[in-house]
Amino acid sequence: MSTRTVLTGARHPGDIAFSEGMIVEVGAIIAGPSDVVIDCSDTIITAGFVNTHHHLYQCITRGRAVGCDLFGWLTELYPIWGRLDVADVHAAALVGLGELAATGCTTASDHHYLVPRGDDSVFDAIVEAARTVGIRLHLSRGSMDLSVKDGGLPPDHVVESLDAIMASTERLIAQYHDGEMISVVVAPCSPFSVSRELMRESAELARRHGLRLHTHLAETIEEEHHCQERFGRRPVDLLDEWGWIAPDVWVAHGIHLDDAEVARLGGEECGVAHCPSSNARLGAGMCRVTDLVGAGAPVGLGVDGAASNEVGGLFAELRQSLYTARQRARDASAFMPNDALARATVGGAACLGRDDIGAISVGMRADLAVWPAADLGDIADPVTALVLGPDRKVRDLFVGGERVIEAGQHRSFDLAAAKAQLAQRASRLWA
């Protein structure tokens, strides 16, 4: 019989037992002599968080273009991003994923669309970083095929040809996609940085392999104006025309949507990655989370890149999502702490098309975040304590039953050393 691990004494949701990577019992558990018992007194346990939108490479360019909106920010940062090499991307991914794990994430989606000089080994570097950290990765193979010379924003040498993008995506699927620890997603950057052929062929390729699709959508009002000018369509209409408003798609942001568009996304169960801190930092607007959820759309939370959310962890997004929803609705009952937790867990899992993660119940994968809570005893409800209480990092993190973080420390690598190395690499970019 295989060994069973029992987490005992947590303030919420009770004891949890797992074996061979899966949750096998929840509630009041009497441990047997062969069980491995881990004392979780003074903690709150949640399902591991799911980060639905990130650009890990941006960890190397934090704190820049601080007073700019999205287009100004992109214009200032693209020349710097154009100087990144594969080692930079790996160093940034290691720190970014390490921070995500420390803030409760057991599954992360990285939308990487920057391929300097056509070297697609940047994607291998991101996979390697995820394996080092030990968390699940949804590798959103991003792409751009319009550059400055085509009227776009990125420099010529960071965009690729359609054929190169398709061939590279096929390679990554064949090499890495297992649907468990590594899942490949087909993810052109945004309607304003790619050709319509790339959007159409990406959808075809993803559906041929049964994979999911991801892109940015309706992040700013400027994007809406740009799409109207260039295509004579609103962003949602464009995506719809390209076959992208569908249940196998989730989009980042989804802010500037009218009532009919909210209903359309909900009706098609097209997911939305809500990134409240990044949206606030760039002054982009506020996502209609409660409307989207009410309409039937899966909604998860996202950090977005650390160049527009310098915190780089998911924990703060729970509280920010609650604040944003209530401010937008001017209604204190519009969004409860449990809603925030649901977005960070089961909502994120739904965006990524996963029904095996995002909840603590028998038969789910043992992806668990153990939060220190000795200082939260005065707050009656554990979820309220976690979401509205002071920031914290996990005490322990389990991914498929593997203990990735123990007593606040990554077991497989030194995060502080990785941060020091990243800072050194970053300083050279600005020299």
Ligand SMILES: [Zn+2]
């Ligand atoms: Zn983004």
